Amino acid sequence: MSEAVSALAGARASGLVELADAGATGMITLRGELSLLGGALQSVLGLGLPGLRQVVTGEKGQVLWMSPDELLVILPYAEATAAAAALTAALGDAFATVAVVSDARAMIRVSGAQARDVLAKLMPVDFADFPVGSVRRSRAAQVAAALWRVSDSDWSLICFRSVAGYVWEGLATVAQPGGEVGLYR
Incomplete structure (x- = not known):
C-alpha cells in the first residue's frame, strides 16, 4: 500500500x-447467493457463514455479514489477493463477485x-x-x-x-x- x-x-x-x-488490512467483498459463498469460504479459508448482522472469526480471518447477498472478508493484507483468486476459483461458474477492496x-x-x-x-x-x-x-x-x-x-x-x-x-x-x-x- x-x-x-x-x-x-x-x-x-x-x-x-x-x-x-x-x-494495512486485507478486505475482500463477496456478493452473490450466500449459500454458494459459504461453500467457497469454507473450502478456501475454513470459515463459515455469519448469521444476520454477525461476524465469524477463525484462524485465517473474519467474515462479516453486510447484507442478504454480501459478505466482507477481513484477513492479513498480504493474503488478500491470493485468497480472492482462490475464492474465485472455488466459486467456479457461480453468479458471484469477488473484489479485493483493501486499498x-x-x-x-x-x-x-x-x-x-x-x-x-x-x-x-x-x-x-x-x-x-x-x-x-x-x-x-x-x-x-x-x-x-x-x-x-x-x-x-x-x-x-x-x-x-x-x-x-x-x-x-x-x-x-x-x-x-x-x-x-
Missing part, C-alpha cells in the same frame, strides 16, 4: 477511548470503557442492544461506515479510505475529555 493511500498511517489518539489505525477501505480500532458513548456521538446506532460479534452498516457523521463489536470494550470501524481522515478527526474530537456522556455504563 502506498503512503498516498494510507490516510492514517499508524495514527493513535487517546482521550475517553483509545483510537488506533489498524494499518479502498481503512479500519480504525476504538477501545475503552466509554467506546459506546463515543461512537454514539457520531453514529445513529442503538448501542444498548449491540452484543459482541455483531456488525452494523451505518454512517459515521455523514459518511458510510461499518462497525463491529470485538469485545466488551473493543470495536472495529471500516470506512472508505478517502474519508478516513474525516472519520478519525470526528472520533478524536468527540473522544476529548470533558465530553463524557455516561449513557452506556
Whole structure:
C-alpha cells in the first residue's frame, strides 16, 4: 500500500477511548447467493457463514455479514489477493463477485470503557442492544461506515479510505475529555 493511500498511517489518539489505525488490512467483498459463498469460504479459508448482522472469526480471518447477498472478508493484507483468486476459483461458474477492496477501505480500532458513548456521538446506532460479534452498516457523521463489536470494550470501524481522515478527526474530537456522556455504563 502506498503512503498516498494510507490516510492514517499508524495514527493513535487517546482521550475517553483509545483510537488506533489498524494499518494495512486485507478486505475482500463477496456478493452473490450466500449459500454458494459459504461453500467457497469454507473450502478456501475454513470459515463459515455469519448469521444476520454477525461476524465469524477463525484462524485465517473474519467474515462479516453486510447484507442478504454480501459478505466482507477481513484477513492479513498480504493474503488478500491470493485468497480472492482462490475464492474465485472455488466459486467456479457461480453468479458471484469477488473484489479485493483493501486499498479502498481503512479500519480504525476504538477501545475503552466509554467506546459506546463515543461512537454514539457520531453514529445513529442503538448501542444498548449491540452484543459482541455483531456488525452494523451505518454512517459515521455523514459518511458510510461499518462497525463491529470485538469485545466488551473493543470495536472495529471500516470506512472508505478517502474519508478516513474525516472519520478519525470526528472520533478524536468527540473522544476529548470533558465530553463524557455516561449513557452506556
